[in-house]
Ligand SMILES: [Zn+2]
Ligand SMILES: [Zn+2]
Ligand SMILES: [Zn+2]
Ligand SMILES: [Zn+2]
């Protein structure tokens with residue numbers, strides 16, 4: 571079907587009118603006989619005919635051609651009213667732009683986007699319709715938290731709804747607790763493993779220290795024993811030295827005092843000195 575003649579402003583060339591619907595060509599094609607038709611009009615016609623509806627010359631789909639360029643340009647430049655003129659749209663534009671205008675025209679009827687809503691409203695009223703649409707999704711006005719999806723949903727049982735919600739929350743919580751528990755458990759396990767490892771390392775260190783200490787103790791005991799022995803030897807030597815000195819003194823007394831008594835002491839000093847020197851040398855050797 572073509573564009574309604576009534577919508578056009580000014581004169582429309584006869585050549586731009588469909589031979590079938592007598593309206594202005596929409597998606598035009600033309601036959602070899604140069605008669606032009608709307609695509610949908612001629613397709614419908616050729617289902618039952620095989621000739622041009624104007625002059626009865628042979629015609630089928632395969633020989634239809636696009637409209638001459640100059641005719642297409644004339645057609646595109648025609649001025650027409652928006653199809654929503656009756657509803658209040660006052661737009662008049664060239665035919666080539668009419669589709670894009672009508673696509674976004676504020677007066678075009680559009681379906682409500684809510685699932686199941688049969689209402690069609692002018693685009694400019696869509697927002698206010700959606701706010702009150704029975705099919706809009708909205709929370710229960712009683713505050714139970716239920717999302718009402720449509721009119722038949724509005725009569726739901728709030729208590730049952732809340733109970734379901736509660737059950738869901740509870741199972742969610744149980745799940746979360748289970749998760750947390752498992753996480754804690756695994757963390758604890760890993761810490762325990764770590765502690766066990768550290769403990770065994772410490773144990774090893776302690777063993778090492780113990781063995782070092784016992785070694786040191788035995789070394790010390792050995793040193794102490796050696797020292798004791800040295801001391802004993804030293805004491806022994808001291809004892810012997812003292813004894814020897816004693817002996818020497820006694821010996822000297824025995825050798826010199828009798829001569830003193832016989833008054834020959836004046837001749838004795840050289841010998842005495844010699845003996846005393848000898849004694850000193852011996853002492854030094856003993857020490
Ligand atoms: Zn037509
Ligand atoms: Zn024809
Ligand atoms: Zn419009
Ligand atoms: Zn609606």
Ligand SMILES: [Zn+2]
Pocket residue numbers: 710711712713714715716726727728731
């Ligand atoms: Zn409710």
